[in-house]
Amino acid sequence: MHRSLLPPALSALTLALVLGPVSPAAAVPVDPAPSAAPVDGTDLPEVTDRMIVKYETPLAQGEKDRVLEEAADAADVPEATDAVEIKTTVDGADVVELAGEISTGDAEKLAEEIAADPAVAYAEPDRLVFTAEISTDPDLDRLGSTAAAAYDADYGYQWGMQALGTPMAWDTATGRGVTIGVVDTGMAYHPDLSPKIVGGYDFVSDPTISNDSDGRDPDATDPGTYSSAGQCWSGSAAMNSNWHGTHVAGIAAAARNSIGTVGVAPDARLLNARALGACGTGYVSDVAAAVVWLAGGAVAGVPAAPRRADVINMSLAFGGSCGPTFQSAVDTAYSRNIPVVVAAGNSGLNAYGYAPGNCYNVITTGAITSAGARASYSNWGAGVDIWAPGDGILSSGNSGTKGPSAANSTWLSGTSMAAPHVAGTVALMKQKNRHFTADQYKQLLLDSGDPFTEGKTLNTHDGLYITSVFKDVFWGAQFYDEIAWAHRRGISTGWVAANGARTYRPVQAINRDAMAAFLYRMAGSPAYTPPKVSPFKDVSTTQMYYKEMAWLRSEGISTGWRDGTYRPFEPIERDAMAAFLYRMAGSPAYSAPAVSPFKDVARGTQFYTEMSWLRARGISTGWTDGTYRPWQPINRDAMAAFLYRLAPLV
Structure with a gap:
């Protein structure tokens, strides 16, 4: 059907503030783009043509029609009288399409009337999530764009990466073995990203905004967010693609190589969930399905994800409360210890007014400038958990104005750009220890953050520093630094459980055999061939740490007891x-x-x-x-x- 869903001022619900592409090879040092002025929250698109209805028990179609018709009469919303069921959510709720568009105010009244029926568990509008452009910065526009065969010298233009101390963080972790799930517009081919993608799915269910002529399908490639005149709303101008999902993924995980830019977690893998189409628009029900899929949950009609994401990034926002559909999806990830990082939104208003930043169990991220100030467009307040670089960020892009063309590097701004800096940092933390809870990862980010007038700013290096490799040695414990040092030096690797969790057992007495191993490793594990006959009568040549105990004897560090024993299992x-x-x-x-x-x-x-x-x-x-x-x-x-x-x- 023809849609007039968005107002001419595509403002507050932005996933990115498009500043135009840049050629890293030809770029000259410039100050990051100035923050756009705060957007007027009254310009938000307040329409939808879908409702989500969850019944207490399965109902016959006639009963469902009765519930909707009575609610339509009570709320004076005739568009709901002839609603058509089009799909179900991951929670088993019905998604119904109304006969026409209604304001979200009317949709809320309709939801209240529907939910008042004893047969209904809950009802809510299926709100729209979408991107929007804010005026392009002319200085960055003049830099143009090139194919992404430039240099890794692009790192010199990535002020956010430098501010976070990523090179020092990479001495500890690079994201190897960790998967970042990205819910966005999909990803166009890019040599910095495509070899790292381990799976994907297109969750855009509405063919009129999918830009690929169909609904959900296995191809999560971004066909472009371009729109023709009038496609997004009545009288709207044609819009070019902004390759938002590609840019977000590059911030989180672009590879370290001779191409383009580098991501916070350069060796992490990517799991691609496309949920936003033309104009960067998508429905809450589709985004929620994408989150559940990334978390390893079942989505009707969709093959299981090839692997579960270790952290999920959602660089998106929409006005209003976090409804049960979205909260349930977030809780699915949270219950599996998968941190969910979200953008605070770009309205320049209180973050509590925007989902998913106001959902429970997420890490809500605001944007700062290179000067260390809050970006003027960033939502703010106690609802923002942490602040990260978001203004004038160089990352992966594409030169296509409609469909994909040559890969390049592009400047974008927004809380969309701040969130993947956090998601990439969480990926590094998960490589170091993937057995903390989602709450513990969030607390580590806050504990390691730098003081800021409005909270804490992200510090990737310090986040890695205080993330213990051992499940039973949390940051702040006595001798935390020393235990972390011993692990880095390879002096003590601890114990590894069947599930991969590593423990140090800090208050357990150290036995004499383990002491020999500690000292041997501290000496650099020197080349040494132990004798075929043990120097200690209670140490066999086949037992654990025989080589180390024999080395200790050869070095005169321990000669054992006069009776010829070493007593390996006695505490020292x-x-x-x-x-x-x-x-x-x-x-x-x-x-x-x-x-x-x-x-x-x-x-x-x-x-x-x-x-x-x-x-x-x-x-x-x-x-x-x-x-x-x-x-x-x-x-x-x-x-x-x-x-x-x-x-x-x-």
Whole structure:
């Protein structure tokens, strides 16, 4: 049917503020595009021609017709009298198409009347989600566009990536093995992205806005968001494509290579869920289906996703509350510990007025400029969880004005651009430890964020720093830094469960065999062939850590007991640990003090010199009560701390 769904001022519900393509190869340093002025929220498109109705129990068609007809009369919305059921949502609700378009105000009244029927569980308008352009910045326009065979020198123009400290973050994680799900306009071919796409589906159900002449289908490629005159609303001008989904995906995960730009998680994979068509428009019911599919849920008539996304990005917004259909989709991902990152919206208004940013269980992202200020178009307020670069962002694009043409790099602005910076960061965090809850990942982002006048700004490097590789060592725990260091150095890899979760067991005493392994690895795992006959009568040549224990003996770090045993499964005590570390440091010349530095270690006690040396070097200062507790076993967390302090001496 002909649609007149959007007003001439395609303003607040923007997925991107299109600033025009740029040639990285030919670009000259320019300041990022100035923020567009805040948009007037009254310009929002307040129409729909669909309703979502969930019944308490299955009803015959005649009963469904009765419910809708009575509600239509009560709400004085005659367009609902002859509504036609066109599909079901992922929650099993009916999506019905009305005989014509109605305002969202009338749609809300209609939903209230429908929901008042005892047979109905809930009803809500099937709202529209869509993109919109804000005036192109002329300075960026003049830069033009080229094919994406430029240079990775494009990174020099990616101020957002530099501000987040991504190169240092990549020393810890690059997104390898992690999948980012993107709900958007689809993705056009781009050499930075296409080799990384591991699956996709087109969820745009309305052929009049699909731009591919059909409804849902397996081809999630973006055919372009272009529109002909009058296609989007009565009297609307023709519009060119903005390749929004391609741009968003590039911010999150463009590959590190000699092409175009680079993403926050350059080695992450992409799962492509197209839910927005011409004019960047789509229905809530389609977007919700895309989210459930990305989360590994079942969607009627759609093959299962080839894999479950590890984090989902939705760079979209629409005015109004987060209805049950959308909230249920988000909750599906949340219940599976899949963080859902969303844009706050570009109306320059309170974020609480826009979904999905006002849904529960999402990470709502506002946009900042390169100057560190809130972008004027960004929605704001307590509903924004975190702020990220969104103004003048260079990423993957396409030169086609209608259908796809040559891949290139393009400048765009908006909270749409801020959200994938966060999604890419979550992907890096998930590579480091994929066994935290969705809430824990969100809290880590906030804990590692930089102070900002309106909350916290994203800091990718610090987010990686405070994300522990061990499930049982959370940031802020005693000796967190030292345990993280021990893992980075390969000194302790911990235990790996069948589900892949890695634990460190910080308060477990460390045994003498594991201590040998720690010291051997700290020494750089030197080339060493253990003897065919064990130097210890209680250590066989086939048992775990035999090589390391034999190496310890060959280095004189531990000669074992006089009876020829090593006692591998005994916890190592603090006095013997001091001796091990002293010898590991090369038994340096040291005169022990005449007065013991510890009140429970008398001069002349075995290993007195070694314990005193440990104190003098700051490796162990003992307890605040002045004791050393020499015969107490060492826990694994404290051992990491001792080795960290020893490292500069070996």
